[in-house]
Amino acid sequence: MVVEKEDLGLSLSLRRFPEEINRPSSLLQLNLMPPSSSFSTSLPFNAHKASSNWIHNFPPSLGGESEASRVVAAGAETRSLFKGIDVNQIPSSPTGDCCEEEVGGVSSPNSTISSLSGTKRNSSERRDINNNDQLVALNNNINGDHEVEIDDRTTSSHGIISDEDDGDGSRKKLRLSKDQSAVLEDSFKEHNTLNPKQKLALAKRLGLRPRQVEVWFQNRRARTKLKQTEVDCEFLKRCCENLTEENRRLQKEVQELRALKLSPQFYMQMTPPTTLTMCPSCERVGPPSSIPSTTTIDRVRSRQVTATAHHRPGAAAFDPWASARPIITHRMFDGLLQPRS
DNA sequence: CCAGATGCGGCATTACATCA
DNA sequence: ATGATGTAATGCCGCATCTG
Numbered sequence: 560m561v562v563e564k565e566d567l568g569l570s571l572s573l574r575r576f577p578e579e580i581n582r583p584s585s586l587l588q589l590n591l592m593p594p595s596s597s598f599s600t601s602l603p604f605n606a607h608k609a610s611s612n613w614i615h616n617f618p619p620s621l622g623g624e625s626e627a628s629r630v631v632a633a634g635a636e637t638r639s640l641f642k643g644i645d646v647n648q649i650p651s652s653p654t655g656d657c658c659e660e661e662v663g664g665v666s667s668p669n670s671t672i673s674s675l676s677g678t679k680r681n682s683s684e685r686r687d688i689n690n691n692d693q694l695v696a697l698n699n700n701i702n703g704d705h706e707v708e709i710d711d712r713t714t715s716s717h718g719i720i721s722d723e724d725d726g727d728g729s730r731k732k733l734r735l736s737k738d739q740s741a742v743l744e745d746s747f748k749e750h751n752t753l754n755p756k757q758k759l760a761l762a763k764r765l766g767l768r769p770r771q772v773e774v775w776f777q778n779r780r781a782r783t784k785l786k787q788t789e790v791d792c793e794f795l796k797r798c799c800e801n802l803t804e805e806n807r808r809l810q811k812e813v814q815e816l817r818a819l820k821l822s823p824q825f826y827m828q829m830t831p832p833t834t835l836t837m838c839p840s841c842e843r844v845g846p847p848s849s850i851p852s853t854t855t856i857d858r859v860r861s862r863q864v865t866a867t868a869h870h871r872p873g874a875a876a877f878d879p880w881a882s883a884r885p886i887i888t889h890r891m892f893d894g895l896l897q898p899r900s
Numbered sequence: 901c902c903a904g905a906t907g908c909g910g911c912a913t914t915a916c917a918t919c920a
Numbered sequence: 921a922t923g924a925t926g927t928a929a930t931g932c933c934g935c936a937t938c939t940g
Contacts, residue, residue, distance in 0.1 A: 732916040
């Protein structure tokens with residue numbers, strides 16, 4: 560697998576904790592988001608529509624012209640694998656027929672058409688039919704001239720459908736070659752869903768069944784989402800830790816205050832505020848915020864300030880989410896804020 | 901307008917290949 | 921040999937769209 564885990568296309572920026580928060584370099588950034596702005600693993604979207612806007616641009620340029628290709632870290636390395644692959648050239652079938660014309664005439668080795676009783680088929684069976692697995696036969700026959708370099712050590716197990724894979728009903732797992740994975744990965748970076756034409760073209764290019772391409776994209780989306788979920792969980796975990804810490808601190812403070820309350824000197828030591836300020840919003844009165852807060856008692860005074868300071872811009876009220884909130888959370892809603900094109 | 905068919909993606913799960 | 925891991929593949933479901 561040429562694609563590393565870190566190359567899943569997700570992005571994350573996690574702020575570190577309060578002691579580091581003021582340092583500009585304290586942003587912990589993980590690149591876990593796909594470059595496509597229309598993509599959000601946290602938000603379901605109509606992939607039919609989402610994929611339709613690149614139909615005219617498909618196949619994605621593998622020569623480095625596309626914007627998305629430039630931004631991916633592994634792009635250069637990946638693209639180098641595609642030398643000699645003419646994405647616009649459809650491999651010619653031995654029969655010279657177009658794939659669409661093949662659809663009706665050739666049966667898929669894995670197709671269950673012949674076993675159907677005429678009642679409603681399950682989705683997989685429908686896909687086998689609808690996704691033109693009949694093209695498989697075509698692709699099976701073009702192994703000799705497909706353009707992706709195949710590791711000859713395991714050619715039959717690298718996604719190229721060979722005759723021995725057919726018909727026995729066994730669930731042979733085909734390992735995609737590095738080049739095939741790279742091409743799929745690059746396509747995924749362009750868009751994470753495929754329309755039928757794109758799927759067919761990609762399948763034909765790679766010598767795979769359309770169903771295999773479809774499954775690869777499905778699994779790839781699942782991996783991306785899983786990665787995003789892990790990121791979200793990490794974020795929530797940090798929030799929980801912050802809240803726990805704040806709760807512990809407040810509990811301790813309450814204990815201190817209760818202990819002081821028992822002492823009559825507590826009230827004697829409290830100096831009345833010289834000036835009172837009133838919040839224009841809630842009209843609460845509080846002491847001036849310039850009082851230095853070092854002791855617990857001082858914090859008692861200043862807490863009133865904090866309680867009213869939330870109405871003033873720049874108020875430093877406690878925000879348990881702030882120190883753990885990754886920038887990713889903003890991007891998670893990009894799909895809601897940006898109209899889909 | 902409506903019911904059924906179709907096509908697709910999401911999701912959970914299985915099964916297999918690979919590796920330490 | 922074996923368990924862990926990664927991932928291709930399967931089955932089912934929901935939703936949107938098409939069609940008669």
